[in-house]
Each structure stands twice: as structure tokens, then as C-alpha cells.
Amino acid sequence: MSGTEESTLAVESNLATDRPAVGVVVTPENSKHLPHAVLRAQQSEYDVLVVPTAGVTEESLSFANQLDAQVLKHASETDVSPTERLVEIGRSTGYPGVIVQDELRTKVDFKASEAALREQANYFVEGVRANTHDEEGEIVVGIPAYNEEVGIGSVILRASEYASEVVVVDDGSTDQTVEVAREAGATVIEHESNSGKGAAVQTLFDHVAGQSFDALVLIDGDGQHVPSDIPQVVGPVSEGESDLVVGSRYLEDSGEDETPRYRRFGQRVLDMLTMGSSRTNVTDSQSGFRAFSPKAVEELELNSQSFGVESEMISEASSKGLDIEERSIDVRYDGIDGQTQNPLRHGLSVVTFLLTLVRDRHPLLFFGLPGLVFFGVGALYGVDAILVYRATGEFFPAKVLVSGFLTILGTLGLFIGLVLNRIGNMIAEIGSE
Template sequence: MDDEGQATSEQEYVDAVSDTVIAGIPTYNEEIAIGSVVSRAQEYADEVVVVDDGSTDNTVQIARSVGATVIEHEENKGKGGAIRTLLQYTTNTDVDSLVVLDGDGQHLPEDIPDVVEPVLEGDCDISIGSRYVEEEQTETPFHRRFGQRVLDYLTMGSSGENLSDTQSGFRALSPRAAQDLRLRTDGMGVESEMIDDASQKDLSIQEVPIDIRYDGIDGQTHNPLVHGLSVVMFILQLVRDRHPLVFFGGPGLLLTVFGTLYGLDGILIYQNSGTFYPAKVLVAGFSTILGVLGIFCGLILNQIANMVAELREEL
């Protein structure tokens, strides 16, 4: 698209969504990029809200100096806590969409119109800016993409949603989504929890392609390995709480099958050679008992989870 066409498109977007879009930016020590991100986001949103999560640098002062509404956390609560603050702010404001993007400069504010459009058009409740919905996107370093795919599969297994970029923090929410979502985590698992909770509440999700910038970014606040492990642990907690039959029953079934087969092997050896292996019997018996208990716990907890879900629907 030429410059004139792009300018016309941007002007049509601003005219169409004037006074309806809030851009929310959770931040923690982002003084290097926050000024630029806020200034560029203001071109596509009626208001830019920065939730500062206990920064110790000049993030707050810079964000205010370029015109952002700043909400400060006295202490660091984590990204999940910052997102909850944004959702609470949105539910008390008359807007058509909240679009969330990172404050480190990786997300391009120029993509806001594309991300928010499906929500404003009523096509979905949550629009996720995906780095991978178009296969030609190749800028992500291999080690990051590998870890992201692991998290994608775990999130999809938990929520049932088939998405290409579950960990993208660039997403737009409808007023219904902002009001209905109930996020518990304070940590980096908030993206996965949002998808899981949206699935539980029948909120529709779409993905749109976005660009992302890695060159010149001042690193991540969290070590990628620590970040990934924290998200994995949180997803496992989600599976435990919302799909207990899978969490307990799946491993229980595997242990039961293993214990049974291992025990049969010991019996066959004894019948054929007369040699008795106490270790085989102990391992087989212990595995089978644990497996049966896992299946039993999964069945009971799954029934309780179903009852709780029915009570919530009635309320």
C-alpha cells in the first residue's frame, strides 16, 4: 500500500472508531520504549492507559509526559495483575474495545487497527494478533518459537482452542469479554488463562496476522526459560482444576496398565523358571495401586467440577 492509501486507511479507521478504543499497556521498567509506544498508540486509540507494575525506573514519568493515563501498582504484581487492572478500568468506561499490547516495543501500534477490527465488527469477542497465522513469518528466533509451540500445544490441550500463537500479548477484547473474564494468575500465564477462561464462557476468539520486532529490543524482563516453566506450571494447574479426569485419570490409567503388565511379566517368569523377583512384585503392586487411586480421584473430582460448573450456570 502506498503512503497516500495508508494515510486514507488510517483516517477512515480513526473516524470509524473515535472514542471507542482504549489501548492498554502493562509495563515494568520500560523507560526506553514506553514513550514511543504510547505516542504511536495514541494515533489509533481514544485513550492510552499504562498500568505500571511497580517500576523502579522512569517509566511512569515518561508515560505521563507523552499523555498516557497512568495507573500505578505500589509493588510488582506480575503481568496478570496488570491485565486485571486494565479489565477493571475498562468495565468502568464506555468503550467498544480494549486492545492490549506490550510496552517494550515488540508490538507495533500500527497493527492496532487490524487487531481491533474483528471485535469492533462483532465477529469475535477476543482478537489475538498472531505472529504465525501467516506461515511466511520467520523473524522469531528458533529457540523462542520452539518454546512457544510447546506452550501453544499445552494451552490448546487445556482450552480446546486451535490457535497458532497462544502466547501473544497483543489482543483486543470486547466489552463483554472484559466484563466476563475472571483471571486469577498474577504471572506470565495470563495469556493462556485468558484463552482457557474465554473457552469456558463461550467467548469467540479469532486470530489476525501481525508483525513483531525483535531487533533493538532491550531484552525481556523474565528469563525465557523461567518464563516458559512458569507458564507450563500454570497450564498444568488449569488442567488440574478444570479437567481433573485428564490430570489424574490419564496418568492413573498409564500406571495401572504398566503395573498390570509388569506384574504379569513377573508371574510368567516365575511360572517358567521358578525364579521369584520381589522387586517386580513391589513395583507392579505399587504402580497399580497408585494408578487405581489416580483414576478414582479423577472420577470423583471430575464429578465435583461438573457440579460446580452447573451451579455457576444457574447463578
Template structure:
């Protein structure tokens, strides 16, 4: 637990929160390090060795020092400081635990950026199918926050825009402190139909899947409102994403998804951008999580507040997927182009040789281009081989 404790101290100090650490052994290396990092050590008696006793001792110490409130954390898991602080402000208690002692069935998470038009109705509708709705406002400049708050959602605010991936990461950090059966992500612009929340969550609730993707294309729908240009772009992104993850899915870019507690714990999300859907699939495949799709419907007509232009969205996701391929499959990323360049360089050089033999005319440019392309191809192939070997060694 020492690593988790020190990480919590560092994060809290960085965000401006004073830290109290309850310790029976004040001379332990971990406690001394925490004190050096700026934490205040609160000694506990021998009869306060129980976790609940230690937390109670921390609450008393915080009150004695005049702090306006306290968050009690046992340091076994990472803490969502901002989300827990929001709960503390909204509660009538002096101290709350970092993990909610409530078992939820379905929790809905909504990443939002300038969604004042659709966020209120989306939250109201989601409340009919979920026990709790959490909105992460990603630095909106409109009335998204007050509307979401008035609609009954728990709102976590980013001071500046981080991107959809950053908002999703904040949501994942928040629900790690909560007990639930299924965590569902939907968009805040009204595209997704809240009445389909249980349909998407059911495979997770029943233990059949760790991640469920609501697919717009799993079933043919004559009333499908997806524009043709958007569907073509989606097919390109599906091909790239599935090629990098070796999965069989029909809609890799859908933001309507459900997750099990295991998925929330094990998915490794690093991107702040709109490539987060592709990264989820790749990370789920790497962690052997069970993925499933269910059909959903979406609305495009009359929906306002599209954050990204489709072309910008597509190019950003393509760039991110190529980075995934580079990192996960270096032999494919470097080796295949390398072999192609070697073959092209060799053929171009052979062509120059044949021309010289037939006419006696020597073309220096052909020789230079052939040599350069062949060398670059050789370097690419060997780079792929070396990185692939290093990756295998790290995995082993």
C-alpha cells in the same frame, strides 16, 4: 445492589478511603451494615431519589466535611479505586463520577515493568490509533512512570511488582468504568507495532469477535524475526494451552490482543503471572466468547527490556496450564496417568510371574513395585472420576 455496595465499602476502607453512603432509608439492613463497616450515612430527601440527585448530595456532604475531593459511585459495578483516584487528581473538578461519561472507540492498555527504553515511543505511536492510552506500571524501579506520563498516557502505579497478570487485571478493572468499542493490549517494550492496533481491533469493533489475538504465525513471513528456539517453545505452549481449552489457534502466547466490552466484563482472570494469556483463552472458551486471530508482525532485533528469560517464561506457563487442566479436566489430569500407571504396574507384575514360572526365582522387589504402582494408578483414576463428577455437579 446490596452486595456490590458492601463490597465497595470494604474495598475503600481497606485502601484508606473514607466512604459516604447516600440513603433514603437509614434503617435498612444494608445501610446499617455499611455503617457498621465504617461508612458515614448521608440521608437524602424524598425529592432526591434520582441517582444523579443522590450523587450530588454525596458531593455536597463530602465538601461539607472538608474532604479534598470526591469520587461518585453508584455501586452497580465494581470500582477501580486507584484508576479513578488518578483521574480525580488529574482533573480540575472537585468530584468526578467513577464511570467516565465519554464514549471511546479504541483504548490501548499497556502493562509495563522497567520499560523506560521503549515505553515512550510506544505510547506516542499508540496515540495515533487510539483515543486513550492507559499504562499500568507494575512496580518499576526505572523511569517508566515519568516517561509514560510525559508521553500522555494515564498511568496507574502498583506499589510492588505483581506480575503481568496482576497488571492486566488492573487494566481490566480500569476500563470497566469506561464506554469503549475495543480495548487493545500491547507490550510496552516496542515488540508490537502500534500501526497494527486498528487491524487487531477491527473484528471487535465490527461485532465479529469478543477477543482477537494478534498471531505471529498465522501467515508465513520470510522476514519473521522470531528465533527458532522461541518458536519451538511457543509450539509446545500452544499445544498445552489448546489441549486445555479445545480451541484452534496458532499463537496462544501473543500479548497483542483486542477485547469487546463483553469480554472485559466476563473474562475471569486470577493469575498474577505470565500465564495470563493462556488463562484468557481458557476463560473465553468457558464463557462462550468468540475468538479470532489476525496476522501481526513483531520485532525482536534491537528490542531491549525482555522481562523474563524464555526458559523461565516457558516453564511458568507450562506449570500454569497444567493447573488449568487439573482444575478444568480432572479426569484427564488424574485419570489418564492413573490408567497408565495401572497398566504399567500390571505388566511389571505379569513379568515377575512369568519369570517365576519359568525359573522358580521370585523377585520381591518386582512384586512390591508392581503393587505400589498399581495402587497409585488406581487412586489416580478414582480421584479423577470423583473430581470430574463433583465438577459436573457444580456446573449443573
């Protein structure tokens, strides 16, 4: 036994406990699921003993060490089996028993396992498999990431509690995001260069398109989103009630709004523009926390490469006749930098995309409404010039010129809007035949 292991166990042996320890057997084949197994046990308030077998590297054990699990000697360095090693250490440190887990991808029902342990005369018991998988369905959690090495590991570990697979699309990060994500057990897809959030979301859609799944959930990798909200957001999709569920920070039951005021003002502007482009009223159009049904993944055609993808999803879903809902979520801001680019630049890029979307999908609104305003202002200016001339006999050429310019501009806007709207309707009619 190493000095570190001896000192650790000496401390633990002085602690009285009436709960068994969870003993995790790590092999080279299951090592990628080790962080998930440790985290699940610790969240259920069990101490964790980890015994690696031959071939397991120190790198694979790094997350277990960071999570304060007790990592024992490699089983190959002792004369006993991994289970016997766990029993030996469990007895010497005063635990009343050990729940052994070697299938790390499988979720364990720790309460049932502890009950089975108490009913048997043996000191250890194999972990009882939880029957939650069929109830929850196949949920894939997708995380678009760019330079998120600080928060991505904990996000993956917590999201894995609710997912059959966690997929990270690294969008050309220059830090250790890829390495941390892989160590945390995620499937990682890498972009060679930074292509934008929209491109990362499309990669996620392409990844799950050929799979069998019940829901795809998108969350951000910076730690703002709380993974424990996943069941709440995915619920309407799992129950077949909605195709797209947006996690909103601003519904009445979402708790206190901690969003900085300057961000909230900008978000309200984007919410209104999104409503104009999609004719769907949502309270948090820029939320990156959302769930999709397989139908939505198949039918949504995304073109935006940037942050405009959040609004495009809503507009696309609305145009395809998909059901859209919102569910309240919590967010964390303290100690988290949720911006990967300048907020002003971010906002302007989304505004530009939304205006383009309105122009292409609702030309009568884009051209006709401003045209009507220009025409009205020009007409009022012209009437004012006529009334002044009649009352005083004084002629104002500037007013007449401005009136004529605005009236002509407004007429052109209305004409262009009407023509483009008719063309769009004809194309839609031909496409539906």
C-alpha cells in the same frame, strides 16, 4: 529571535518545498497531546512548526524537540498572536502555506486541509477535522509496563494513532517509565510495587469497565509489537465477529518467523498446555497483543498475577463461550530485550499455572490420564513377571513390587479423577439452575 531559532530557520529557508507546514499551537491544556499531533503530521510527511503559549513548560516541549519539530519562541514573548507567528515564520522559511492546528486531540485530515489551503487566497488555513473517529470506534490501547523507559514512548506515540486513549499500567518500575509515558501523552496508572503482568492486566480491565468503548487492545511496551497492526487485530471485535482476538506471530501469513529457537520450543510447550486447559487450539498462546470486546472485559475473571494470565484469558474465554480468533502480526526482535525476567523462570511459572488450571478445571484429564498410564505400565510389568516365572521358574520380587505400586497408584489416580470430575459437574449444574 533566539540564536538557535535563527540558525535553524536559516537552514530551512534554503530548502525548496511545495508542501505547506503544519503549525501547532500549544497551550497548557492541550500540551499532553503535542507528541501525538507532531507525530501524525510527520507521518504524513509534513514539516512541523510549534509555537507555545504562556504557561507551557520546556518539559512539555521536550518530545517535540526529540521528534525534530521546529519549536518557536513562546507567543507571550512576541507582539503577535500564535497564528500570526506561524504565518511569519512560514513565509520566512519558504513554505507555500501553513495548516494551523490548535485542537491537538483532534485528528486532522491533512490532504483535505492542503486542498482547502490551495483553494483559498489566505496563506494559512485551520486544519480540517478527519472523519475517522466514528468509523474506528472508541479503541482503548492498554500497555502493561515494567522498566520500559527505552521503548515505551515510541510505542505510545504510534499506538495513539489508532486509539481514543492509551493507558499505561506501570507495575512498580524503578526507572523513568512513568515520566516517559506521561510525556508521551498516556494515561498512567501506577502500582506501588511489582505485582506481575496479570495484576496489571486486571487493572486495565477495571479502568475501562466503567467506560464506553468498542474494543480494548493490549500490547507490550518494549517495542516488539508493531502498533500499525492494531486495526488488523481489532477488526473482528469491531465488526462483532469475535470477543477475543489473539495476535499471532505464527500463522501462515505472518511472514518469516524470527523467534529464537529456544523461545519457540518453550512457546510450543505452553501452546499445548493451553490447549489442554482450554480445549482451544491457538498458534501463539503467549502473545501479549490481543483485542477484547466489552463483553469479554466484563465476563473474564482473571486470577493469575503473573505471565500465566495470557493462557488464563484464553481458558476463561473458552469456558465462558466467547468467540476466539487469531490474526497475524509482525514483531521486532533486533535491538529489543523482550524479557523482564529470566526466560526459564518465566516458562516454569506459566507451566505451573497451567497445570494448576488443568487440575482445577479438568481433574479427570489431570489425574485420570496419568493414572491410566501408571495402571497400564504396572499391569504390563506384572504380566511380564508372570511370563518370566512360567518360562524359567525364576521369581523377581522387584518386578512384582513395582507392578503392584504402579497399578495401585494408577487406580487411585483414575478414582480421584472420576470423583473430582463428578463433583465439578454437580457444582456446574447447581450453578446453572
